[in-house]
Amino acid sequence: MRTSNHLIGAVNFLTFLLSIPILAEGIWLSSRANTTDCMRFLQWPLIVIGAALMVVSLAGFAGACYRNTFLMYLYMWAMFFILVALIGFVVFAFAVTDKGSGRPVLNRAYSEYYLGDFSGWLERRVSDESYWVKISSCIRDSKVCGKMGREINGIPETADMFYSRKLSPIQSGCCKPPTDCGFTYVNETIWITGGGLVGGDPDCTRWSNDQELVCYACDSCKAGVLASIKHSWRKVSVINIVVLILLIIFYVVAYAALRNNKRMDNDEPYGETRMTKAQPSWIHL
Ligand SMILES: *[C@@H]1O[C@H](CO)[C@@H](O)[C@H](O)[C@H]1NC(C)=O
Secondary structure, three states, X not given: OOHHHHHHHHHHHHHHHHHHXXXXXXXXXXXXXXXXXXXXXXXXXXXXXXHHHHHHHHHHHHHHHOOOHHHHHHXXXXXXXXXXXXXXXXXXXXXXXXXOOOEEOOXXXXXXXXXXXXXXXXXXXXXXXXXXXXXXXXXXXXXXXXXXXXXXXXXXXXXXXXXXXXOOHHHHHHOOOOHHHOOEEEEOOEEEHHHOOOOOOOHHHHOOOOOOOOOOOOHHHHHHHHHHHHHHHHHHHHHHHHHHHHHHHHHHHHHHHHHHHHHHHHHOOOOOHHHHHHOOHHHHO
């Protein structure tokens, strides 16, 4: 009798467990200093969805334990909106991170990033001057470029060592001039700008050896930020899709169980079930 209540309780417990990876993603995104840390608005949807899922699944769990039909229906409605929000987020994440990635550079281990390779809503948002002022100062404050220096036995790394390093999109886009400019390496963030504007790239004139400026005004820096967001959002989206599929399955199971409960409520005046109905709910658990 009333196995459907146990089922709903179990489903809610699993849903509760699923809210943990979603919340963890939001926290992971915010802990990635110097990338999405500078784009705070991006991790909020995940934190809100994760927290809502946690609260609602606890309500559903309580509803199933105490056989509170009102809580159960509230749960079904809230869960429906959470599912819609999560679907919306996954679609949005794929839509805004649709295009763009790094380009390989001859004789360099790192890729370089071009704003022209990116497009869409996120690109316009990041490129927007008023917004870029905030993002670039955030990147500067994170000191990502200053931390890029490496020493081997107390000696700063040479150009060849630097060229054979893997760099993050932000390091590559914001902390050094584009290779096209033909500048000469001194250290990671100091370059002799003698070589002339070989590539004719406007970023070559934006580059500065002032450690507070480096390439923060460059288009390559904006492209690096976009590539970095794309990278972490794609990871997050994979988890979100898995969570979404499981949630939909659980939702359907909970819905079927709830319908089953209702039918049994209607049938109950017959036979021994009348007695069980009068008993406190914990007897069934
Ligand atoms: C490069 O040298 C300058 C001047 O000595 C220094 O301020 C800067 O921190 C160095 N860059 C890195 C990444 O170590």
